[in-house]
Amino acid sequence: MSRRLKVAAAQLGAIHRADSRKSVVKRLVEMLKEADSRGSRFVVFPELALTTFFPRWWMADQAEVDKYFEAQMPSPETLPLFELAREKGIGFYLGYAELTEEEGRARRFNTSILVAPDGRIVGKYRKIHLPGHNEHLPAAPFQHLEKRYFEVGNLGFNVWKMFDENVLVGQCICNDRRWPETFRVMALKGAEMVVLGYNTPTENIYHPSEPPYIRVFHHLLSCQANAYQNGIWVVATAKAGKEDGFGMYGCSVIVAPTGEVVAKAVTEEDEVISYDCDLTLGEYIRNTVFNFAKHRRIEHYKLITERTGVQVEPAN
């Protein structure tokens, strides 16, 4: 008998700097209701889903930056989302900027959580592949200061059992989806589904001549290849639209373990997409072409964990 899970990706349109958390949570709540009306039992919200994508702004004053962070979760503002989800028996993924006191100091991470249908936070992830830069780039049309505002995640890549079916769910965030290492580690821990949120600018500030369609293509290519090459479901949810004039693409997708896009957002606004995922679909892939135990040759992979950057090393 096939194990199934009805999943939704709840894409957010723009959140402007002036928008309150309360107004955003109201939008999340509306989308949770829409997902519930379709029978979805798992809703994937975006990365940094409670505020504008603030790393685009240079802020010298840490107190100003910290206004975009959450010191508790759930917070008074987000509690309505948690309560409604528990009432409906829906699990969810939510991304937010996390301010925490650890090792005797304030620490800041780009974080996501998995919340079980009973309202418990069962899993936390802190973004490992932080893109962007540290320094102010005054000539750029906008900044991408994730390397400044966040520390590199310190919790690794993990999977968690969720739902009555004990679905093995992994999570990551945005730029992590471009790195095959992200998905491979979770697949080696048994992941059947990996969920993630993202905020991806339509424009490449480092290479302005790159056409926007290529950037969407790279998003799709990464999600599809990582799904196929691990035989897992991938759910990727955008925050999209023009935030105070700065565009981010949408194109939220649910991708089958065959690498096929089975649901896709068509707007850059608040939009729910959903699919009834057959969790057994990936088994034939994981048991044949990607039967890791049978085919992986880790003795030839050593460089992947021994060397960080490129070292030109021709054999002749």
Place this chain on the structure above:
Amino acid sequence: MSRRLKVAAAQLGAIHRADSRKSVVKRLVEMLKEADSRGSRFVVFPELALTTFFPRWWMADQAEVDKYFEAQMPSPETLPLFELAREKGIGFYLGYAELTEEEGRARRFNTSILVAPDGRIVGKYRKIHLPGHNEHLPAAPFQHLEKRYFEVGNLGFNVWKMFDENVLVGQCICNDRRWPETFRVMALKGAEMVVLGYNTPTENIYHPSEPPYIRVFHHLLSCQANAYQNGIWVVATAKAGKEDGFGMYGCSVIVAPTGEVVAKAVTEEDEVISYDCDLTLGEYIRNTVFNFAKHRRIEHYKLITERTGVQVEPAN
């Protein structure tokens, strides 16, 4: 100034069991001439390019199997190809079944070589990700006995400097292209271009309900994702067509570092495709989104080289 290399993929149609090596080499020579007429300086031939894809046949007699292997390279039969390539100043990649005496015993590998424009064999690769099975599957429409007829390659994944431009060329074979580990190791050694040949059955004997179009999609998805995720050129050349009635898809491709297919075969026959590759195109990718030194976090990748198969390991 951009560094460029004109490259061709020389796809082979069917080679039947009865076909002689001499007849095959004649076809390779014809395609080399066609590539030369287009100004190509590097020609990528398929995997096991000199014979039928013999791992589809169960053979109990090792002497019968060994008829498909080459004990020397170049051999008298392949010498015309080497001589013409040297005369034209063309480098090439060629796949063949290698029989060698090493460590005091006969050893058999699924091998490819890189031949420089001056005729020297500069690089050798022995296939690491051997697909298929060891045992006879009498119920299957055909066999896939690579795990029986070959040893796992023992030379690792490498890159070689080729041509006046010192292009860093990596090589792999067929099923290797599905594994991100293959390309990552070569990229960490500086690869700018990875070339490979393949023989991929149109039908999935392990999962007969898989539609043929999905199999071609997986081929393209793997080549495109690995190109993009390492910012490198990928050239992938098929042996295609119906060999004694057993179909293999074509769809040879040249893929840019952006992940875009820039040339593609449209037949399942002998067919040359070619492209003038700008070797600098991948630099913006390797220097920004996939700047490994800046973004890779090997401390979180350990499992990739520590664990071969899946071990279900939920964090909750």
